[in-house]
Amino acid sequence: MILKHGILAALVGVALAAYPYAADAASNIEVKAGFLRVPHTQETLSILTIPAADDAIAGARLAVEDNNTTGSFLGQAFTIEDIRLQAGDDPAAALNTLIAHGASFILADLPAASLLALADAAKDKGILIFNISAPEDSLREDNCRANVFHVAPSYSMLADGLAQYLVWKQWRRWLLIKGSHPQDELYAVALVRAAKKFGAKIVEERLYEDTGGGRRSDSGSVQTQRLIPVATQNAPAYDVLVAADESEVFANYLPFRTWDPRPVAGSAGLVPMSWDGSHEQWGAIQLQNRFMKLASRRMNARDNNAWVAMRMIGEAATRTGSSDPTIIRDYLTGPDFAIAAFKGQKQTLRHWNQQLRQPILLGDGRMIVSVSPQEGFLHQTSELDTLGFDEPETKCKLQ
Amino acid sequence: MNGSVKSGAGVVASLAFALAAVPAFAFTAYISNEKGNSISIIDTDKLAVTKTVPVGHRPRGIALSKDGGELYICAGDDDLIQILDTKTLAIIGTLPSGPDPELLILSPDGKLLYLSNENDNLVTVIDVATRKAVAEIPVGVEPEGMGLSPDGKVLVNTSETTNMAHLIDTQTHKIFANVLVDARPRAAQYTPDGSELWVSSEVGGTVSVIDAANPKVKQKIAFEVPGLSKEAIQPVGLRFTPDGKRAFVALGPANRVAVIDTATKKVEKYLLVGQRVWQLAFTPDTKYLYTTNGVSNDVSVIDVASLKVVKSIAVGSFPWGVAIADQ
Numbered sequence: 104m105i106l107k108h109g110i111l112a113a114l115v116g117v118a119l120a121a122y123p124y125a126a127d128a129a130s131n132i133e134v135k136a137g138f139l140r141v142p143h144t145q146e147t148l149s150i151l152t153i154p155a156a157d158d159a160i161a162g163a164r165l166a167v168e169d170n171n172t173t174g175s176f177l178g179q180a181f182t183i184e185d186i187r188l189q190a191g192d193d194p195a196a197a198l199n200t201l202i203a204h205g206a207s208f209i210l211a212d213l214p215a216a217s218l219l220a221l222a223d224a225a226k227d228k229g230i231l232i233f234n235i236s237a238p239e240d241s242l243r244e245d246n247c248r249a250n251v252f253h254v255a256p257s258y259s260m261l262a263d264g265l266a267q268y269l270v271w272k273q274w275r276r277w278l279l280i281k282g283s284h285p286q287d288e289l290y291a292v293a294l295v296r297a298a299k300k301f302g303a304k305i306v307e308e309r310l311y312e313d314t315g316g317g318r319r320s321d322s323g324s325v326q327t328q329r330l331i332p333v334a335t336q337n338a339p340a341y342d343v344l345v346a347a348d349e350s351e352v353f354a355n356y357l358p359f360r361t362w363d364p365r366p367v368a369g370s371a372g373l374v375p376m377s378w379d380g381s382h383e384q385w386g387a388i389q390l391q392n393r394f395m396k397l398a399s400r401r402m403n404a405r406d407n408n409a410w411v412a413m414r415m416i417g418e419a420a421t422r423t424g425s426s427d428p429t430i431i432r433d434y435l436t437g438p439d440f441a442i443a444a445f446k447g448q449k450q451t452l453r454h455w456n457q458q459l460r461q462p463i464l465l466g467d468g469r470m471i472v473s474v475s476p477q478e479g480f481l482h483q484t485s486e487l488d489t490l491g492f493d494e495p496e497t498k499c500k501l502q
Numbered sequence: 503m504n505g506s507v508k509s510g511a512g513v514v515a516s517l518a519f520a521l522a523a524v525p526a527f528a529f530t531a532y533i534s535n536e537k538g539n540s541i542s543i544i545d546t547d548k549l550a551v552t553k554t555v556p557v558g559h560r561p562r563g564i565a566l567s568k569d570g571g572e573l574y575i576c577a578g579d580d581d582l583i584q585i586l587d588t589k590t591l592a593i594i595g596t597l598p599s600g601p602d603p604e605l606l607i608l609s610p611d612g613k614l615l616y617l618s619n620e621n622d623n624l625v626t627v628i629d630v631a632t633r634k635a636v637a638e639i640p641v642g643v644e645p646e647g648m649g650l651s652p653d654g655k656v657l658v659n660t661s662e663t664t665n666m667a668h669l670i671d672t673q674t675h676k677i678f679a680n681v682l683v684d685a686r687p688r689a690a691q692y693t694p695d696g697s698e699l700w701v702s703s704e705v706g707g708t709v710s711v712i713d714a715a716n717p718k719v720k721q722k723i724a725f726e727v728p729g730l731s732k733e734a735i736q737p738v739g740l741r742f743t744p745d746g747k748r749a750f751v752a753l754g755p756a757n758r759v760a761v762i763d764t765a766t767k768k769v770e771k772y773l774l775v776g777q778r779v780w781q782l783a784f785t786p787d788t789k790y791l792y793t794t795n796g797v798s799n800d801v802s803v804i805d806v807a808s809l810k811v812v813k814s815i816a817v818g819s820f821p822w823g824v825a826i827a828d829q
Contacts, residue, residue, distance in 0.1 A: 169643045172623055173664040176642065176680040386662065386686075389644050392602070392621055414663075421665070421682065443663070443685040443705035447755075448733035486731055 134170070134426040136183045136416060137201035138163055138409070139221065140212035141190050148355040151468070152403075159212045159235060160185050161398040162406030165390075166413030168397070170420075179420055183210070183413070190214070195224040202228065207428040210412050212405060215239040222248040229428050231435075233412035236405050239289060243456045244492060247499035252415070252435065253458040254408045256377050258293035260491035264463025264475035265345075265368055265375040266297035267489070271477045274342035274366070275302065280309045280335070280357070286349035294345055294369065301480075306339040313352045331360035338363065345369045372467060375475070378407035379466045384474075387445035411444050411459070418442055447474065453488070456499040460487040529785050530588070531792055531826045532573050533801055534561040535818030541575065541586065542801075542817035544792075546785055546826065549803065549813050555591050558584050562822045563605035567630070568612030570827040576603040576617065583617070583628075588827060598635050600626050605646060605823075609672070610654040618645035618659055625659050625668075627675065637675045641668045649690030649699070651714065660687035660701060667701045667710075669717055679717040683710040689740040691749075693764060702737035702751060709737055709751060711767065723767050730756055739782040741791065743806065750791055750804075752779040759793055759802075761809055771809055775802035783824040794821040 143154045155161070163183050170181040184204060186197045194217050201209060208231050211218050215237045222232055232251045234242065238258045242251070256264075269277070277298060281291035291308070298305050311334060335344065335357070344361055346369040348354035354370035366372060380401025383391060390410070394402040402410070419434040420426055434440055436457070441449040446462045453460060463475045480489040488494070528547035535542060539561065543553045558577025565574045566588075573586040574597065583597040583606065599617060603626075606617035614636075615628040625645055627637040642664025649658040650672075657670040660683075667690055669679040684706020691700050692714065699712040709723040725735045736754030742764065743749075749762040758772040759779060776795025783792050784806070791804040794817075801821060803813040 169663055172643045173661075173666070176664070176666065176668075176677070386644070389602075389620055389662075418665075418685075441685055441706060443665075448736075449685060449705045449707065485733065487733070 132177075132179045132420065132424070132426045133205075134174075134179060134181045134208070134416060134420050135204065135206045136163070136167075136181070136208040136210060136413065137197075137204070137206040138183055138185045138210045138212070139188060139194055139197055139201075140185070141188050141192070141214060141217065143212075143405075144351065147351050148353075155398070155400055157398060158403070159405040159409045161394070161400075162402060162409035163210055163413045165394055165397050165406075166410040166417065169393075170413065170417030173417065173421055177421060177424070179426075181413075181417060181420075188213075188217070192217075194221040198224050198230070202230070207231065207426065208416050208431075209233065210235055210409055212236045212409070215242055218242065218251070219246055219248070222251050225250055231416075231428050231432055233415070235408035235412050240293065240492065243458050244498045247456045247501055249457075249501040251457065252412070252452070253456070254412045254415070255404075256461060256463060257458065257491050258290050259296060260458075260461075261375040261463060262290070262293035262297035263300065263490045265373070265465060266294070266301045266303060267475045267477040267480050268373075268465055268473050269343055269345075269368065270301045270303055271479075275304055276339075276341045277303055277305050277343055277345045278307055278309070278335070278338045278341040278365075279305050279345050279347065280311055280353075281347040282350050282352050282354075283310060283312045284350040284352075287347050287352075290349050290370070291347035294347055305345075306341045309334070309338075311348070311353045313350065327356045328360050331356050332362045335360075336362035341365060343368055344372075346371055373465050373472055374467065375463050375465055376404050377461060377463065378402065378404040379464055379468065379471065381466055381469055382445075382464055382471050384471065385445050385447040390445050407444075411442065411450075414444070415440075415442055415459075448487075450487075451485070453494070455494050455497050456492075456501070458491070460485060460490075462487065463490060529787075529826050529828060531783070531785075531801070531824060532564055532566070532588075533792075533794060533817045533821045534564045534575060534823040535820060536560055536562055536796070536822040537820035538818030540818045541573070542821070543591070544801065544815060544817075546790065546792075549815060551815060551817060553591065554818060555586065557586065557593065558582065563603070563617070564823040564825045565606050565608050565615070566825045566827050568608065570829055573825065574606055574608075574615060576606060576823075578602045578604055578620070583615075595633065597628050597630075597633050598626075599628075600624060600635070600638070605648050607648040607650055607657075610650065610652075616648055616650075616657050616659075618648055620644055620646070623661070625657070625670065639670055639675050639677070641677070642666050642680075647687065647689045647701070649692060651692050651699075652694060652696045656692075656714075658690040658692075658699060658701075660690050662686045662688070662704075665703075665706075667699065667712065669699075681710075681712055681717050681719060683712075683719065684708045684722070688738045691740045691742060694742055694744055694746040700740055700742075700749065702740045704736045704738055704754060707732060707735045707737065709740065709749075709762075721767060723762065723769070725751075725753060725756075725760055725769060725772075727753075727756055727758060727772055738780050739793070741782045741784060743784070744788055750782055752782055752793060754778055754780065755797075757795075759791075759804065773804055773809060773811055775804070775811055776800045776814060780821070781823050783826045785826050786828050792824050792826065794824050796820045796822060 348370040531544040559579035600619040642661025644662035647660035684703035686705035739752035777797035
């Protein structure tokens with residue numbers, strides 16, 4: 104461990120200058136991560152999106168493999184421990200278990216409330232948390248935390264990515280239909296904001312009430328093809344039906360069943376997302392192939408976010424020659440951090456709320472139709488900052 | 503050089519294209535079309551595609567045999583390397599490659615092919631005469647670029663997700679140095695005098711200059727094009743003029759080739775070419791530099807002396823690799 108101390112001393116002494124030479128160090132460093140997750144609902148409208156048992160964690164496992172290949176040249180070893188929670192469980196107990204096992208980095212696939220509870224329980228414990236699934240803007244704004252990095256895009260980033268494309272298509276008149284759950288409302292708010300931001304008009308806002316019941320049945324299509332036209336009739340003239348249904352109640356029923364023949368976007372039809380099993384541009388096919396080999400299925404957005412989070416940890420450990428969360432944190436929030444994640448350009452962190460800047464893919468589940476930011480949406484710092492809340496409007500005060 | 507001197511008609515045609523009137527040699531450029539599943543063959547005298555040859559699936563890296571008689575083609579989706587007879591334009595065989603071969607390079611004596619297997623984190627060494635794999639070298643995640651020192655003693659492989667240049671002793675097939683560079687390294691090229699190794703980083707947006715004798719990054723070259731976001735500048739293909747005075751770097755979706763003074767490391771000029779410029783190759787007389795432009799489905803021809811783009815030639819779908827033969 105003498106060598107390791109040498110590296111730390113060098114880092115303290117000459118700071119950034121030490122990074123390029125970290126590769127030469129024959130160090131032996133263990134980087135331990137934990138994965139906390141509450142399994143997502145199996146109640147999906149389409150059987151194709153029922154989460155697998157290794158949903159999300161499989162992406163982290165692939166990145167651990169990738170990090171270990173790199174680590175083999177540097178004497179660095181990466182591991183991840185998986186803990187599954189039930190909805191409503193206090194994540195603090197699991198956090199303590201992971202800390203007891205030596206983990207300093209936690210990938211969280213948790214609902215927003217649990218994520219906040221985790222962040223607060225981990226405060227002052229030298230733990231870095233990576234949010235890989237919660238899209239709530241509040242986590243990046245009023246409720247932002249200094250120990251949380253957001254790999255998953257926010258609702259506002261997703262909505263802005265979609266809005267830019269719809270406006271580019273000149274589909275400016277939107278009929279908005281939203282579900283009756285709190286998550287649906289949050290997504291709808293982001294879509295309304297995006298419409299205003301990019302010059303689209305919401306001609307009418309409708310509520311699709313969740314009246315309960317199962318998502319799938321043998322004769323489902325017979326009923327839905329009668330229900331959806333009724334729910335969408337008598338609308339003012341519109342170009343595109345935009346749906347906010349985060350709860351898998353109705354959005355996937357909309358395409359091809361609307362009263363007026365119109366395209367559907369949002370929670371179904373053309374969906375804004377951070378990743379999809381059909382994405383293969385910019386070398387993404389290589390990641391998809393590696394993932395298929397490991398998990399025998401295609402990589403979804405949560406799998407990908409987990410891969411990116413673990414790669415961020417790996418990248419920081421490689422560049423700094425350290426597993427110390429303070430040093431890793433300084434690197435990730437510093438000027439040199441950038442991650443290559445198969446979306447056509449480098450991804451960096453918004454320093455004001457620790458959100459990963461990233462392009463938003465627009466796809467229908469079979470093909471990627473387009474990638475935002477769209478051409479012509481300019482920004483003085485990064486065109487990626489045309490997506491979501493920007494620095495001048497942020498309410499985040501990291502602490 | 504056994505190229506034939508231009509005919510009189512060729513000179514007239516060449517004047518029409520506003521190229522140098524001095525008689526030049528006709529060379530043959532081979533362009534791999536990644537989505538076209540074909541090789542476009544260009545007569546560099548006529549500056550036109552003379553033939554398009556269908557090959558395997560997803561052809562990317564290509565390399566010529568020492569005598570120019572064979573073209574080795576990485577057919578990535580077929581998991582093999584095809585051998586194209588450059589006279590008959592027939593596929594005359596295959597080489598074992600391991601899964602998803604992407605790029606290859608021929609040893610200076612022409613006897614060995616080194617290739618990167620993107621899916622398996624391996625560099626494979628193939629004996630050309632026996633068509634057999636003689637070694638596999640484990641490297642980082644997503645091996646990509648391949649470079650050789652001028653004396654052939656050091657093979658360099660870049661790994662895109664590990665972000666390293668791996669320096670391999672070609673005698674022992676062992677890695678003796680790993681050099682961290684910026685994100686998603688692509689091409690690796692030694693300066694002709696062998697003193698420096700340059701590595702382009704597509705996502706990092708830089709070229710790292712590595713001291714060959716003491717393998718460490720000694721300098722990074724960054725790029726700036728007015729009106730373009732920094733994310734759009736993605737260095738990929740990299741070539742030095744044989745005299746070592748200039749380097750040309752393809753900048754991907756920036757649609758430009760940067761011209762760098764090798765001594766000062768300063769960018770002298772940005773040349774506007776086609777869209778998503780990828781790989782580069784000189785004609786054997788170094789008069790012209792060919793660039794493959796993936797998104798615009800064409801090749802740009804740069805006049806090396808005047809640093810001007812003199813011609814665009816439409817080729818197949820998503821041109822990727824380029825190799826140019828003496829004849």
